[in-house]
Each structure stands twice: as structure tokens, then as C-alpha cells.
Amino acid sequence: MILALDPAGFLGELSVSFWIPTAVLTAALAIKLPSIIRMWRDPLLRAVGGLLLFACAVFVFAAPRTIRWTNRVTGVPNISAPWVYSLITALCASWLLLIIAWRNGRSDAAQTRRVTRWVVAVYAGVVVALWVLFALADVPVERTRDLDTYYANTPFMREEILLYLLAHTVACSITARLIWNWIRTDGLDAWLRWGLGLLGAGYATNLFFDAAKLTALVARWTGHDLDWLSTNLAPAGACVSATLVAVGFIVPHVGQYLHERWHVRLRHCGLAPLYQLMRTVTGEREPFAPHAPAELRLIRRETFIRDALLQLSRHLDEDLRARSYDSALALGFEPDRARALAAAVTLLDAAGGARPLRADGTGSPSGPDTAYLLQEIQAVSGALRHPDEITAVRARAAAPAESVPAHD
Template identity: 35%
Template sequence: MPSRVPLRRAEARRWARRLHAVYGLVILGIVTLFVAGEAPAERLVDFEVHYASTPLIREMILLYLTAHIVASIMATVLCARWAASVIRPRWLRRGLRLLIIGFGLNLGVGLPKVAAMIGRWTGHNWDAINAQIFQLCAFACTLFTFLGFTLPMVGGFLERLRSQIRAFRRLGPLWRVLRDAIPGMSASLPVAWWDVELKCQRRVAEIQDGRLALRPFRSQALAVAAAAQAEAMKLAADLAEARVEAIVLADALARKAAGDELPLLDDTSAPCPASTGRL
């Protein structure tokens, strides 16, 4: 399976180069046809229908509408395939689903124009199709595409912020206990109220400083006994580590309050939380 990943990447690069070449030629063709044709009147709403029978301008319109419709189909299919394979992050999957709708609605922008042009060629008046469906689909397409691109960024940011706030609050009880026991542990420098990430990082650092200050009161024998008990209870590794650390810290705080200092030993085997999740 890993050997197929470079092949897929190489294939994707080949497809990208082909698309760049094709659409580069399309852009060149659009510019060439527009310069060679005559479109003296500025038509902001019904340009395609108004010049449906004008030589060269007609071909230019068909060229860019075809490129637009093909691009909409390809983008819809790619987003659908990607959304089907994405599980996490969930905001990316939701954004892709909105992009599927947005790019799909792009067909409602191009196809009514083609229908109105065909109506002009066959002697029918299908301008209402272009006027009504185009305006509705253009608005909806813009809305869903905008939401599809912005939702993963905004949603991901809000989810990270919520996780940081939750971690900051969960660290509160341990931080306050250590702060009361070791007054010099807390830094006096203020942190902006909105910088939750920095506040969380500083709280973790201060808790680690508090743990270091309690080293003379930590019992290695108690840590070993607590680890054996956690193993007997068949706890998960993270939960067992947290349980052992809680027991050792509670005992160290009690010893410090009583002034019962132990000989300073190497406690490198004792649990040392390295993240807010473990703390």
C-alpha cells in the first residue's frame, strides 16, 4: 500500500499539468476570440444571450461556458470523492459537503445560459430560464462555496479554542492546590484574557515548576506501589499514569505541609505528564 502513494501523487501531478495546459489554451482562446470579435455594447446581465449569434463572440461564449461547466463537474466529483474518504477533521468533511453543493449549483449558472443561446438559435425565447435560474443558482452557489471554504478554517479554530479552554479549566484544581502550597510558583506577568493558548501553556509550566518544587517530598516507594496497584486494576496506560501521579502529588503535598522532607532521590521513573491532556 505505501508504494502506491508516490504513484498516486505522480498521477495527480500529471493530471494537474494537463489541466493547466488545457485551461491555459482555453484562456488564450477566449482572449483571442474576444479581441477578434465585435462586442461594442456592454451587457452585464444578458451578455451571452445578446451576443448568441455574433460571430467569434458566440464561439468565445461557448468556449468559456463549456470550460466552466466541465470545471464545475470535475470539482463536484473530486469533492464528493474526497468527502467520502475523509473522517477527520470533521469540519473538513462538512466543508467538502458544502462545496459539493456549491460546485454542483455552478451547473445552474452555465446550463441556463447555454439553453437561452440555443433558444435564440432555434427561434425560441428562453431568456426567462437564464434570468431566473441563473440569478438563483448564482447566489446559492456563491453562498455554499464561501461556506465550504471558510467552514473548515473557522470550525477548526473554534474546536481548538474549545479544547484549550477545556484543558485550561481542567488544570485549574491542580494548579490552585500547587499555588497555595508553593506561593512562588505563579508568575506575576499578566496574560491577555483572549490568549487562551498562552494561558494554558503557562499553567502547564507552572504546574511542572510546582512538581519540581515538591521533589524533596515525593515518595519513590509510594510511586512504585501505586503503579503496581494500577497495573493490578488493569487501567489504561494514560489513566494509570495519571492515577500514580495524583497519589504521589497528594502525598507530597501532605508531607510538605507537615515538614516531612524525604532524602532527595532520582525519581526519573516517576510519571511526568508532558501535555495538558495527561495533566
């Protein structure tokens, strides 16, 4: 997720690879923003918001055009260096603050505040040191792609580069380790586990960025030239890391949302057989609203079906239901499936008009039992999707009583 000054130039030239992580980070921030605004007092949400905001800022201000613009406006060559490094350091601090709020925010408030203050103080000190070192360094030649290696042997600038890389490596290592330990704990939601896995992979990829940068610096110190590690390879790791981290924040929310929407649509479609049957009974149909939310259409379908079942209840033959249930059990169906098939047989019998209307509900000594039908419409509708099973149960239920074994 991190970009130094020279990687920004590389990514700026390759606009696609630069803007992909920027776009994903912005999307993640947009998804989280309503919750952050609504529950601003929640330290966890503030930490997430700060992380995504700083991540976006790093990519924006590390772009080569932005670097040149900043240097030109201020009139100070390479002043973008301490500015971008400061954003990187703030981003590192936000990683740690997020983990602190995520893991301990609700368990030990006093300890959380102490650790939070310590992290803020340390990384604020790093930011101050970055600006002091830049003021002491002599860096007159503007570099938009290879500043780290170009000034690797320059007094004070060398220390500044090492300082921001050290702060980044420490924060990334701690964050990645805590996240991977957390993934192994029990009781995590599947979507959260996937999101944490992507976050862990993203932070681990950042270590690849650090390794490439530090290797290029050491090569410069020893008189060798491995600048391509810093200029070309490290930025690629930064792009992958930024994308993984951003998607890691998106997955739990978008995944859960899509899962819920898909579940609602499946339930709506699952009621289609029973809905079609009830339409033949009432001669009506549910209100047609193609642009209504999926939840509302599901509620309308469920309401329509239950109202129709109540109208049909006086036609239900409870004796036929009992015989069908025993027959389904005898055919080897599980009790829950047997009840659904028995209800389907009874509904088809009543809807077919084969039995006379019972205005007083005297189809059985206790009257028709609609409680199961009203509660388990999904199961009954599912049974209606298997006419061969219904036919088998109906045929066995219609056989002479002595041929159907009784069940308690």
C-alpha cells in the first residue's frame, strides 16, 4: 500500500497500474464513509476512515505530475519527498491504530488509549524528524522516479529515507502478524475471514516493497547498481498491496450485502411454485412492482401466499394430510420432507376442487391445521417442485388403509 517518491513516478507513467489501486481505495472509502459519518465516535470506524484517507492521499501526492506541481508551487526542489514520506508515515500509524481499535477497542479502553497515544507520539516524532532531516539535506536536483537511490549516499537524506522505510517496515510487520493470528481464531464470519486474509496478504506484500527498496539502497552504498529494484519492482509490489488492502476492506461489506440480496432473491424464486398454485385458487396475483426492492417483493409474495392459504384452509383434508405424511415416511423421506410433501398433496387436492367446501372447517375433529403451512411456505413450495415425489406419496396415501403402515 506504500509508494515512495520514485515509485510514484513509475506508476504515474503507467497510469492504469497507478489508478487501479487508487480507484479501489476510493471505492472502499466511499463504501465506508456513510458508516464513518453516522458513527463518528466509534474509534474503529475512525481508524478505518483515516487509513483509507491517507492511502488515497499517498497515491494522489506521489503521482509524478503532483510531485512536479508541488515542487513548482513551493519553489523548493524535492519538497514532495518529506511530504509524501510524511503521508506514508501517517498511513503506517493508521495501520497500527486500526489493529489496536479492532482487537482491543472494546475490551480494555484504558490500555487502548495508552497504546494509541504511544503510537501517535512515536509516529508524529518520525514525521517531525523527516522534515528536520530534509531541511538539513542538500537535494537540489528534482527526481520524480528514483529519488531514494539517487540520494542514497547524501547526508541527512540517506537517514531520512532509512527512517521512513524503517517506520513502514515495523508497522507493516506488526499489522500483518496480528491479522494473520486473528484469522486463525474461531467464530469469525466467513466474509470477515476473507477480508482479513486479503488484508494480511496486502500488508505482507508491503514487506516485499521494503525488501526491494532496502536492497537497492544497500547496493548503492556498496558501489553496485540495483536501482531497478526500487524504480520498477518495488512499485509493482506497492500496487498489488494497495489493491489487496482496499479489496480486503470492501469484501466483508459488499460480500455480506450481495449474500443477503442473493438469499432474498432465492427465497422469492423458491416461492414461485406455491405462488402459482395460490394464483389458481384466488384468480389474483401479487402486486407487480419490478422496481421495488427485493425485500419488499419477497414480503408481498409471502403475504399473498399466506392470505390465499387462509382462504383455502376450509378445503383442507386433514385425514389426507395424515395419510400422506405416513406414506411419505414409508417411502423413506425424512420427517421434515414428509410433512412438506403431505402439505403439498393436501393443497393440490384442495386447489383442484375435488372436495366440497367446508364452511365450518370440519374436515377433521380439530379443524384444518394451517400453522405449519403458514410457517413453512418455503418447504411446501420446494416440495411442489417435485411432482414425481408428490405422485408417489399421493398414490400410496390413496391405497387401502391396511397397506400403509402407521407411524407415531
